[in-house]
Amino acid sequence: AVVIGYYRFFTDFNCLPGSHGILGEYSTRNYTSIDPLDFYFIPDVGLVTSQQADTWSLTYFGEQKLWVDGCDPKRNLGLFTSWGISDGNPNPVRWGGNVSLQGSGLVSCRPSDSMGVAYFYTGLSNDFQDLVSPLVPLQDVQGGELYYNIAVTPAFNLTPDLQIIQPANVGNDTAVVVGMRGKLTF
Numbered sequence: 397a398v399v400i401g402y403y404r405f406f407t408d409f410n411c412l413p414g415s416h417g418i419l420g421e422y423s424t425r426n427y428t429s430i431d432p433l434d435f436y437f438i439p440d441v442g443l444v445t446s447q448q449a450d451t452w453s454l455t456y457f458g459e460q461k462l463w464v465d466g467c468d469p470k471r472n473l474g475l476f477t478s479w480g481i482s483d484g485n486p487n488p489v490r491w492g493g494n495v496s497l498q499g500s501g502l503v504s505c506r507p508s509d510s511m512g513v514a515y516f517y518t519g520l521s522n523d524f525q526d527l528v529s530p531l532v533p534l535q536d537v538q539g540g541e542l543y544y545n546i547a548v549t550p551a552f553n554l555t556p557d558l559q560i561i562q563p564a565n566v567g568n569d570t571a572v573v574v575g576m577r578g579k580l581t582f
Contacts, residue, residue, distance in 0.1 A: 398423045406458070407458035416461035422452045427486035431523045448486045455480035462497075471501030493520040508547030515540045520564065528547040553579045 403419035426447040434446035457478045463559035465471035474497040496514035518537040525534045539561035546554045559573040 398425075404457075408546060409460065412461040412464060414458070417457040419455040419457065421454070422450070422580075423453075424450055427451060429520065429523075430488060430527050431482040432527045435527070451483055451486055453480060453482040453487065454551040465501070468501065468507065471504075473497065473499040475503065488521055490519050492516070499545045509552070510545040510571050511543065513540070513542050534564050535566050536564070537564045538562050539571075546549070551581045553581075555579070 399420075399422045402417060404415055407416065428451050429446045429448040431446075431448075434448075436444055437567045438444050444507055453524045455478060459474060459476045461472050461474045463473040475495070475497055477493070477495040479489040479491075482489060483488040494514060494516035496512055498510065498512040500510040502511065503509060516537075516539055520534055528534055539559065541557065541559045543555055543557040546556075549556050555577045557573075557575045557577065559571070559575070561571045561573070563571060
C-alpha cells in the first residue's frame with residue numbers, strides 16, 4: 397500500500413500572499429536495500445541482496461511574495477522553496493532542498509519580463525554512496541540557475557539562461573550550461 401498525505405495552508409504576512417504545504421509519503425512495499433552490508437555473494441547462486449521493508453519521505457513546500465506592486469499585482473517578487481527528507485534506504489537521496497527568487501515586471505518599463513535565481517542541494521544517502529563508491533566515487537549534488545525572460549513582443553519571449561551544476565560523480569567537472577530559449581505563442 398502507498399499512503400500519500402498533503403496539507404496546504406495560505407498565509408497573508410504583512411498583506412503579502414503566501415502558502416505552505418507538507419507532503420508525506422509512505423509505502424509498505426519491499427524494496428532492494430542499498431546498504432552495502434546487505435549485498436553478499438553465494439557460490440553457484442551469485443549476488444544476493446536483502447530486502448528493505450517500507451519507505452517514507454516528507455517534503456515541505458513554501459512560497460511567499462516579498463513585494464507586490466500596489467497598482468499592478470502582476471509586478472511582484474516571490475520566494476519559493478522546498479525541503480525534503482527520506483529514510484535513506486532504499487531511497488538513494490537522504491535529503492534535498494531548493495530556494496529561488498522569481499520576479500515579474502521588476503523593471504517598470506519592461507512589465508512583461510520576468511527573472512529568477514535559484515539554488516538546489518541534493519544530499520545522497522550514506523548507504524547509497526558507500527554502495528556505489530567502490531565503482532564511482534560520489535558526492536552530494538548542488539547547483540544554481542539564473543535566467544531572464546525577455547518579452548520581445550506579446551507573442552514572443554526570449555530567455556537566456558545560465559546553470560551551474562556540481563555532479564554526483566566526483567570525477568566529473570562542474571557543468572556550466574548556457575542556454576537560450578525562444579517561445580512563440582499563437
